[in-house]
Amino acid sequence: MKMQKAIATTGRKWSSAAERLAREAAARLGIPYIERGRQNLPELRAEYAVDYVLVAKQGQLKISMEGGELFFHPNMAHLRVKNLRFGQGDRMVEALGLQRGMSVLDCTLGLGADAIVESFAVGPEGSVVALESEPLIEAVISYGLSHVLAENWPMQEAMRGIRTACAEALPYLREQPEDSVDVVYFDPMFRHPLKASKGIDPLRALANPAPLTPETVREACRVARRRVVLKENARSLEFERLGFPKLAGGRYSKIHYGVLEL
16 A cells, blocks of 8 residues: 655635644545645645645545546435336446445445445444545545535445445455455456546546456455446456356446355
8 A cells, every 4th residue: 555645735715724634634545744835736745756645625626637537526426326216226226246245345445436335325323434545535535525515414324334444455355354254345446447537537546557456356255245247348258257157237338246045
């Protein structure tokens, strides 16, 4: 787990709350806090020779980088949760076989949308733990999940029900008891990205690019009681490489889910 070269600061409109949030995040991540002053973010990156600036602004944390910014927004999961609320399905929920009261270990938090849908599906009686190996991503998304206000209570309850951890999947799985969760889920960066997925380009720049390993899958099978699921490009060879014999997903969908029934 690496820490990228980064600093923390506030937005241009300073407030005591923003400074406190930026300082707290900087201390947690072990990066410097810098007074914003009149400089823009590219100037700050250049002056301090960093790739990323963590910005506390309007009650949120954002990551500024060359080419874009990364932040949490619940709308990424809003439509999927709405579909579930009104009786329509969700392919990921079906692939994971989720029911209320189940426990999920999501090994790739990313922008948090899948974890929100999982949390809604298992309800407050269930549990979702989401891992993120990159500290900057985990800091931004975990803060958003626990502080951003959603449009409705079901969404907000699902967001607040997620527990995050900054950890790599394999060492975390090794520490877990056998048969300790119902489902383990992997959504690594696709080996061959979908060209239409421009919304995750900032995430791709920051995320861990390492491929999933057979050892990690074996540990997941030890820890999970019911299923281990891998999300990938529908044409990916990763399913075969990692031993996922059963595929779930729409016939014309660009995304499929490999399912290991335990």
